[in-house]
Amino acid sequence: MTTAAHDVRNVVLVGHTGAGKTTLRQHLFQVAASLGSHVDVTADTAAGEGRPSSPGSNRATGSNRATGANGATGANGAWPGVGAAGGGAGTASGGETAQRSVSLVLGSLRHRGVTVNLLDTPGYPDFVGELRAGLRAADAALFVINAIEGIDGSTRMLWDECAAVGMPRAIAITRLDHPRADFDAMVMACQEAFGAGVLPVYLLEGTNIPDPDYPATAATARTDGAGGAGAARRTPPRRLIGLVTGRLIDYTADGRHEHEHPVELTGAAADARGALLEGVIAESEDEALLDRYVDGAELDPKILLDDLETAVARGSLYPVLPLMIPPGPERGAHDFQPGLGTAELLDLFTYAFPAPSEHPLPRLTRPDGSPCPPAHADPSGPLVAEIVRTTTDPYIGRMSMVRVFSGTLRPDASVHVSGHGRAAAGHPDHEDRERIGALSQPIGLSLHSVDECAAGGLCVITRLATAETGDTLSDPADPRYLPAWTMPEPLLPMAVQAQARSDESKLSAALGRLGAEDPTLTVRHDPDTGQLVLWCMGEAHGDLVLEHLHDRFGVTLEKVPLRLPLRETVRASAEGVGRLVKQSGGHGQYAICRIVVEPLPAGSGIEFVDEVVGGAVPRQFVPSVEKGVRAQLERGLVAGFPAVDLRVRLVDGKAHSVDSSDLAFQAAGGLAVREAANAAGVVLLEPVLEIDVDVPDEHVGAVMNDIATRRGRVVGVTSQEGAGAGGEGLERGSGRTMIHAEVPALEMTRYAIDLRSVSHGTGVFTRRPHGYERLPDQLAAKVTGLA
Numbered sequence: 001m002t003t004a005a006h007d008v009r010n011v012v013l014v015g016h017t018g019a020g021k022t023t024l025r026q027h028l029f030q031v032a033a034s035l036g037s038h039v040d041v042t043a044d045t046a047a048g049e050g051r052p053s054s055p056g057s058n059r060a061t062g063s064n065r066a067t068g069a070n071g072a073t074g075a076n077g078a079w080p081g082v083g084a085a086g087g088g089a090g091t092a093s094g095g096e097t098a099q100r101s102v103s104l105v106l107g108s109l110r111h112r113g114v115t116v117n118l119l120d121t122p123g124y125p126d127f128v129g130e131l132r133a134g135l136r137a138a139d140a141a142l143f144v145i146n147a148i149e150g151i152d153g154s155t156r157m158l159w160d161e162c163a164a165v166g167m168p169r170a171i172a173i174t175r176l177d178h179p180r181a182d183f184d185a186m187v188m189a190c191q192e193a194f195g196a197g198v199l200p201v202y203l204l205e206g207t208n209i210p211d212p213d214y215p216a217t218a219a220t221a222r223t224d225g226a227g228g229a230g231a232a233r234r235t236p237p238r239r240l241i242g243l244v245t246g247r248l249i250d251y252t253a254d255g256r257h258e259h260e261h262p263v264e265l266t267g268a269a270a271d272a273r274g275a276l277l278e279g280v281i282a283e284s285e286d287e288a289l290l291d292r293y294v295d296g297a298e299l300d301p302k303i304l305l306d307d308l309e310t311a312v313a314r315g316s317l318y319p320v321l322p323l324m325i326p327p328g329p330e331r332g333a334h335d336f337q338p339g340l341g342t343a344e345l346l347d348l349f350t351y352a353f354p355a356p357s358e359h360p361l362p363r364l365t366r367p368d369g370s371p372c373p374p375a376h377a378d379p380s381g382p383l384v385a386e387i388v389r390t391t392t393d394p395y396i397g398r399m400s401m402v403r404v405f406s407g408t409l410r411p412d413a414s415v416h417v418s419g420h421g422r423a424a425a426g427h428p429d430h431e432d433r434e435r436i437g438a439l440s441q442p443i444g445l446s447l448h449s450v451d452e453c454a455a456g457g458l459c460v461i462t463r464l465a466t467a468e469t470g471d472t473l474s475d476p477a478d479p480r481y482l483p484a485w486t487m488p489e490p491l492l493p494m495a496v497q498a499q500a501r502s503d504e505s506k507l508s509a510a511l512g513r514l515g516a517e518d519p520t521l522t523v524r525h526d527p528d529t530g531q532l533v534l535w536c537m538g539e540a541h542g543d544l545v546l547e548h549l550h551d552r553f554g555v556t557l558e559k560v561p562l563r564l565p566l567r568e569t570v571r572a573s574a575e576g577v578g579r580l581v582k583q584s585g586g587h588g589q590y591a592i593c594r595i596v597v598e599p600l601p602a603g604s605g606i607e608f609v610d611e612v613v614g615g616a617v618p619r620q621f622v623p624s625v626e627k628g629v630r631a632q633l634e635r636g637l638v639a640g641f642p643a644v645d646l647r648v649r650l651v652d653g654k655a656h657s658v659d660s661s662d663l664a665f666q667a668a669g670g671l672a673v674r675e676a677a678n679a680a681g682v683v684l685l686e687p688v689l690e691i692d693v694d695v696p697d698e699h700v701g702a703v704m705n706d707i708a709t710r711r712g713r714v715v716g717v718t719s720q721e722g723a724g725a726g727g728e729g730l731e732r733g734s735g736r737t738m739i740h741a742e743v744p745a746l747e748m749t750r751y752a753i754d755l756r757s758v759s760h761g762t763g764v765f766t767r768r769p770h771g772y773e774r775l776p777d778q779l780a781a782k783v784t785g786l787a
C-alpha cells in the first residue's frame with residue numbers, strides 16, 4: 001500500500017476534555033465506511049494499541065467487536081494509555097470515552113482516495129506532552145470546541161501557539177443538539193478569540209421539523225439571528241447550508257441528502273457567504289476571480305475550494321463547521337446514521353486541508369550539527385523520520401509511532417537513530433544503528449502491516465531497541481538529525497518509596513522503561529534528602545505513572561511527603577572549645593582547640609581561618625582541625641542539615657608531644673564547632689526558587705496575590721506583546737505578562753497544580769534554584785519536628 005504525499009492528511013484533534021474529540025474520531029470512521037470509502041472496519045484504535053495482524057491479513061469487515069477482543073488480548077491496560085484510550089474498545093459497549101483520554105491516539109481512514117490520519121489528543125493539561133507530539137506529527141489542527149462550554153484559556157493559548165508556527169487550523173463546533181447550543185454565537189465567540197480569519201464554511205439551518213420556538217424557513221438560512229442567543233431550541237438542527245456551493249444538506253433518519261441545486265442565500269447566510277468568498281479570493285491573489293466576484297458572476301466551486309485550501313494551508317483562514325453527534329446506542333453498519341456535519345468535515349479534510357508536501361519541514365542538520373541540504377516531503381528523497389510516541393507491548397515489545405518527513409521507510413531496513421539534547425531529563429545523547437522490523441498502520445482495532453511508509457505518512461514500527469520519543473531515523477549512509485520539539489518540563493515533584501524491599505530491585509529498570517516512553521516524566525534521586533522523586537506534569541500524570549509501575553512492572557510505590565534540602569547556619573558569633581583528653585594508660589589522646597564561629601552573608605559557604613599564634617596548635621594539626629570542623633558542618637549542627645554561610649576561626653589550642661594526633665584534632669574540631677554553634681544559636685535555611693510566571697494580563701493580579709501568600713517576593717514584571725496575534729490583522733488585546741519572583745521552595749511544591757487554577761489553565765512557569773534564606777522559626781519547628 002503506497003500513498004503519495006499529496007494523498008495524505010495528518011490532522012490533530014485538539015480541544016478541552018469533553019469537547020468531543022474522541023467521539024468525533026470514532027464516528028468519522030463509521031461515516032467514511034458508510035460513504036463507501038475504502039474503510040472496512042467501523043472503529044479505530046490507538047497507535048500501537050492493537051496487535052499487528054499477520055501480514056496480509058487485512059482483516060476486513062469482520063465484526064468490529066471480534067477484532068476488538070483480539071486487539072485487546074494481552075494489551076488491555078498493559079500499555080500507557082491503553083486503559084483509557086483504547087482498552088475500552090475490547091469491552092462490550094465501546095467504553096473508550098467513559099474514561100479520560102491520557103494518550104495520543106492515531107487512527108487512519110480513507111476518504112475520496114485520501115488517507116486521513118487522525119491524531120486524537122487528550123485535553124487534560126497533565127498530558128500536554130501527548131498533545132505536543134500530536135502537533136508535531138500533524139500538518140493541520142482541528143480545534144474541537146464544545147458549543148455549551150465555549151472556549152477556555154488553554155484552547156486560546158494553544159491557538160496562539162499554532163499561530164506562532166503557522167500551523168493551519170480549522171474549527172469544529174460540537175454539541176449542537178443541546179437546547180442551549182447556538183452555532184452563530186459560537187462563531188462570533190471564535191472570531192473574537194481567534195481573529196477575523198475565522199469563517200464558517202457551512203451554516204446551520206434551523207430545522208425542518210416545525211417547532212414553535214424556532215420557526216424554520218423552507219429553503220433559506222436564518223436571516224435575522226432570531227435563533228441566536230437565548231432562543232432555546234427543542235428540536236436539534238437537521239440541515240446545513242454549504243456556503244461555497246450554496247447547496248442544502250439534510251440529515252434525516254434516512255441518512256444524508258445533499259440537494260442538487262443551489263439556493264439563493266439571503267440575509268445573514270448571504271453575508272456569511274460573502275465574507276467567506278472575499279476571504280478566499282483575497283488570499284488567492286487571483287485577479288480574474290476577484291473581477292468575476294465583483295461583477296456578481298457565477299464562481300466555479302472547484303476553483304473556490306482550491307483557493308480555500310491555499311488560504312487554509314497558509315494559516316490565514318480558519319474554516320468553521322457545525323457538528324452534532326448525538327450519543328446513542330451504537331448502531332451496526334446497516335442502520336448507521338452519520339452525525340450532522342461529519343461528511344462535510346471529511347470533505348473539508350480532503351479539499352481544504354494541506355497535504356504533507358505543503359508543510360515546511362523542521363530545520364535539519366547532520367548528527368554532528370553541520371549543515372545539510374533541506375529535505376522535502378519527497379518519497380524518493382533522503383530518509384528523515386521522527387519518533388513521536390513510544391509504547392511497550394508485553395508481547396511485541398517497544399512500538400514507535402513514526403512520522404516520515406522525507407524519503408520512504410521500508411520494513412527490515414537499517415536506519416540510523418539520532419537522539420540529542422535531553423540529557424538533563426536522563427536521556428543521554430545517542431547515535432545508533434538499528435534494523436527496523438514490521439511497519440504497520442492502525443486501521444480498525446488492529447494494526448495492519450504495510451509495505452512502506454512514504455514521506456508525509458504516519459506508521460508504527462515495532463521492536464526498535466534504543467530509539468526513544470523525539471529521536472530521528474535516517475539513512476545510515478547519510479544520517480540526519482532533526483531537533484526534537486520542545487517537550488514540556490515536569491514541574492510537580494512527587495516523592496515515592498517502594499512498599500517492599502523486593503520492589504526496589506525491579507524499580508530502576510521499570511522507571512527506565514517508562515522514561516523512554518514518556519518524555520514528560522523525569523526521575524531523580526535527591527542526594528541531599530535521599531528521596532526518589534518523580535517529577536510529573538500533574539497529579540493525574542503521577543498517579544498514572546504509579547499505576548503503570550504497579551500493573552505493568554509489579555512494583556508498588558507509595559507517595560511520601562517531599563523532603564526539602566534545608567541548611568543550617570549560626571545566628572551570631574560565639575566561641576567554642578573542643579577538648580579531647582584521654583591519657584589514662586597506654587597510648588593517650590590529646591587535642592584542645594578554641595574556635596570562633598561567625599555568620600556570613602547568604603551564599604558565602606564555609607570559610608576556615610587559621611589565627612593560631614606561637615604554635616599553640618602545631619602546624620601539622622591545623623588541617624586536622626579544619627577537617628573535623630568541616631565534617632561536623634556537613635553532618636549538621638542541630639537538625640542534621642548541612643551547615644553553610646559561616647566562618648570558623650581557629651584562635652588557640654594545645655597539643656601534647658606524644659598523645660596528640662591527626663584524629664584527635666579532628667575530633668576536637670568537631671566538638672568545638674558544635675559547642676560554638678550551641679552558644680551562637682542555630683537557624684534553619686530553606687531553599688528559595690526564582691520563578692518566571694507567564695500569564696495573560698487579566699490574571700496578573702491573582703497570580704501576584706497568590707505569590708504573596710506563598711511568602712514570595714515579586715522582583716519584576718514585564719509585559720509582553722500580544723502573543724500570536726501578529727500577522728492575523730487583528731487587535732486581540734490578549735497581551736501576556738511575565739512575573740519574576742523569588743519564592744521559598746517549600747511553598748512551591750504544588751505550584752504546578754495551583755497555578756492552573758489561579759490562571760484558569762493559562763499560566764506557565766519555570767523555576768530554578770536561587771539560594772537559601774532563613775526559614776521562619778514557626779515553620780522551622782514544623783519542618784524539623786524540633787521546638
Ligand SMILES: Nc1nc2c(ncn2[C@@H]2O[C@H](COP(=O)(O)OP(=O)(O)O)[C@@H](O)[C@H]2O)c(=O)[nH]1
Nearest residue numbers: 017018019020021022023097175324325326327
Ligand atoms: N449530545 C452530544 N454529545 C456529544 C457530542 N459529541 C460528543 N458528545 C459526548 O461528549 C462526551 C465527551 O466526548 P469525548 O469525545 O470523550 O470528548 P474528548 O475529551 O474531547 O475526547 C461523550 O459522552 C460524548 O458522547 C455531540 O455532538 N452531541
Ligand SMILES: [Mg+2]
Nearest residue numbers: 021022101122
Ligand atoms: Mg478524548
